[in-house]
Amino acid sequence: xxxxxxxxxxxxxxxxxxxxxxxxxxxxxxxxxxxxxxxxxxxxxxxxxxxxxxxxxxxxxxxxxxxxxxxxxxxxxxxxxxxxxxxxxxxxxxxxxxxxxxxxxxxxxxxxxxxxxxxxxxxxxxxxxxxxxxxxxxxxxxxxxxxxxxxxxxxxxxxxxxxxxxxxxxxxxxxxxxxxxxxxxxxxxxxxxxxxxxxxxxxxxxxxxxxxxxxxxxxxxxxxxxxxxxxxxxxxxxxxxxxxxxxxxxxxxxxxxxxxxxxxxxxxxxxxxxxxxxxxxxxxxxxxxxxxxxxxxxxxxxxxxxxxxxxxxxxxxxxxxxxxxxxxxxxxxxxxxxxxxxxxxxxx
Numbered sequence: 001x002x003x004x005x006x007x008x009x010x011x012x013x014x015x016x017x018x019x020x021x022x023x024x025x026x027x028x029x030x031x032x033x034x035x036x037x038x039x040x041x042x043x044x045x046x047x048x049x050x051x052x053x054x055x056x057x058x059x060x061x062x063x064x065x066x067x068x069x070x071x072x073x074x075x076x077x078x079x080x081x082x083x084x085x086x087x088x089x090x091x092x093x094x095x096x097x098x099x100x101x102x103x104x105x106x107x108x109x110x111x112x113x114x115x116x117x118x119x120x121x122x123x124x125x126x127x128x129x130x131x132x133x134x135x136x137x138x139x140x141x142x143x144x145x146x147x148x149x150x151x152x153x154x155x156x157x158x159x160x161x162x163x164x165x166x167x168x169x170x171x172x173x174x175x176x177x178x179x180x181x182x183x184x185x186x187x188x189x190x191x192x193x194x195x196x197x198x199x200x201x202x203x204x205x206x207x208x209x210x211x212x213x214x215x216x217x218x219x220x221x222x223x224x225x226x227x228x229x230x231x232x233x234x235x236x237x238x239x240x241x242x243x244x245x246x247x248x249x250x251x252x253x254x255x256x257x258x259x260x261x262x263x264x265x266x267x268x269x270x271x272x273x274x275x276x277x278x279x280x281x282x283x284x285x286x287x288x289x290x291x292x293x294x295x296x297x298x299x300x301x302x303x304x305x306x307x308x309x310x311x312x313x314x315x316x317x318x319x320x321x322x323x324x325x326x327x328x329x330x331x332x333x334x335x336x337x338x339x340x341x342x343x344x345x346x347x348x
Contacts, residue, residue, distance in 0.1 A: 001030075002055070006072070007046050007047070007151045009045075009071045020067030024047075030049060035085050088109075093164060111134070111148060113146045113148045116144060116145070118144055120141070134153050138169065190243070192241065208270055216302065217267070239286070252269040252282060262295060262296060263290045263293075265300045280316075297331050298334065299330070
């Protein structure tokens with residue numbers, strides 16, 4: 001027996017697929033997997049079949065045509081084709097998480113393409129596909145052109161390919177934003193943008209902090225629920241940074257949440273890592289992000305007794321400090337804002 005891949009368009013009408021499968025069965029062709037792609041021309045059926053060794057490609061083609069299939073594509077398949085297309089796509093996505101630079105090879109494997117080209121600059125044509133040519137928008141700029149002779153691309157293939165391009169872009173951005181931080185005492189930490197996958201580690205960070213530390217971060221002193229932590233990990237329009245040990249344990253979290261044209265910052269550092277320069281380093285990175293993103297200023301709300309936090313904020317250039325009972329609000333204007341141009345930075 002031999003493996004074949006068959007692709008054919010079938011009228012999207014009741015019973016038409018069964019006519020095609022019956023025609024294949026008369027040739028002793030066993031269907032191992034089938035996937036249906038919906039298109040404007042009809043349903044494109046993608047089969048992986050096991051056929052007798054005596055059958056030629058012409059025999060398989062004739063059986064499909066007799067079963068009312070059109071625009072038929074037939075080719076020999078390899079054993080790895082036994083994995084269905086969604087499973088292949090997930091496996092390739094997993095590879096991209098570890099090797100985002102392998103996007104070209106991944107697209108070739110996903111689409112059985114003959115060539116993938118990256119074109120720099122602004123996308124000059126609308127992303128999409130026509131026949132055996134596909135254009136994919138690169139979120140970082142430019143576009144990818146994917147080519148193959150046959151069969152023609154389908155909407156499902158285009159959607160999967162674009163999803164992989166976007167995934168690779170996200171991974172590359174995260175890698176570029178990840179840095180190794182060397183503290184003054186020689187300890188090394190990894191600072192990177194947080195993701196929803198950090199939920200368990202961040203929950204452990206909160207549970208390992210003392211009540212005094214939690215109270216300085218949250219007025220209630222209690223650990224937020226998972227829903228709130230998810231919101232903090234990926235704030236809309238802002239950013240959250242985590243600091244982790246080489247072993248992967250998260251020992252600090254810094255948040256920048258948007259409030260109009262202002263960014264509110266907050267910081268949580270595990271007790272054993274406080275007063276070692278980590279909080280200052282995290283706040284500096286958040287402040288830099290706010291400047292690049294066009295924020296007018298950065299605001300921090302903290303307790304009047306949080307001497308370490310207030311000292312750090314003054315060091316960063318507090319423009320104004322307002323006290324309301326036991327709470328203090330500190331504003332740090334960004335360099336490009338009118339406030340930043342008019343108000344000299346203070347240090348302490």
